[in-house]
Amino acid sequence: MTNKKTYGVIGISNEYRSKKRIETYKFERDEAIRVAFPSLDIASAISHWVPGLGYVYCMGDPDLVDETRHDSSCPMCAANLDSSLVDADGKPLVGKATRRFVMNFLKYFTRGSSIEPAKPVSVSSEVLRFTSRFYNRLLDMAEKGVDLQRTDFRIRCEEEKFQVLVLDDYGPAVWLQDSSIRERILEQFKEDAYPPDVLLSILGRELSERF
Numbered sequence: 525m526t527n528k529k530t531y532g533v534i535g536i537s538n539e540y541r542s543k544k545r546i547e548t549y550k551f552e553r554d555e556a557i558r559v560a561f562p563s564l565d566i567a568s569a570i571s572h573w574v575p576g577l578g579y580v581y582c583m584g585d586p587d588l589v590d591e592t593r594h595d596s597s598c599p600m601c602a603a604n605l606d607s608s609l610v611d612a613d614g615k616p617l618v619g620k621a622t623r624r625f626v627m628n629f630l631k632y633f634t635r636g637s638s639i640e641p642a643k644p645v646s647v648s649s650e651v652l653r654f655t656s657r658f659y660n661r662l663l664d665m666a667e668k669g670v671d672l673q674r675t676d677f678r679i680r681c682e683e684e685k686f687q688v689l690v691l692d693d694y695g696p697a698v699w700l701q702d703s704s705i706r707e708r709i710l711e712q713f714k715e716d717a718y719p720p721d722v723l724l725s726i727l728g729r730e731l732s733e734r735f
């Protein structure tokens with residue numbers, strides 16, 4: 525417990541700056557961008573969509589939930605299967621347990637609508653949210669010997685609503701080819717990238733006692 529009160533004279537203090545909401549990168553249909561992954565700190569969580577609460581971490585056995593998509597020892601998995609907890613269209617009010625992932629990435633500024641990096645090379649730090657399908661694709665590439673942290677990729681959006689993303693290898697990472705560019709961009713990335721625990725908070729939260 526803190527002694528802090530909910531009211532008082534505060535002056536000018538950074539402590540009271542409103543928290544910035546983390547935006548994940550939203551693709552438009554057919555949008556294609558050139559990206560790099562300087563860090564493979566990937567946060568992951570299995571969560572349910574709960575009306576009024578947003579994403580809440582599944583409380584089931586992760587092995588069971590991954591395999592069969594439910595574990596009725598989790599109240600939200602149970603609610604998802606409960607035929608009385610449905611909307612007017614018969615869809616479950618509580619979403620099924622789904623594994624999602626987030627990571628920081630670099631997005632290149634490119635020339636016009638092409639995938640060629642602008643000169644001088646410049647980037648922005650963004651946050652990517654993705655599904656198991658995309659994660660498996662990263663894994664497949666790594667297993668084939670692609671060094672994920674030293675390669676550029678193209679990500680293309682096939683479907684906007686569910687953000688269906690296609691990942692393709694685009695060869696050696698351009699940002700690593702020149703030492704002065706590398707240092708500048710690495711510095712920028714270190715400053716802008718979110719730590720893993722902050723990334724994790726994008727994916728959900730724990731069920732409160734009051735639920």
Ligand SMILES: [Zn+2]
Nearest residue numbers: 582583598601
């Ligand atoms: Zn669950």
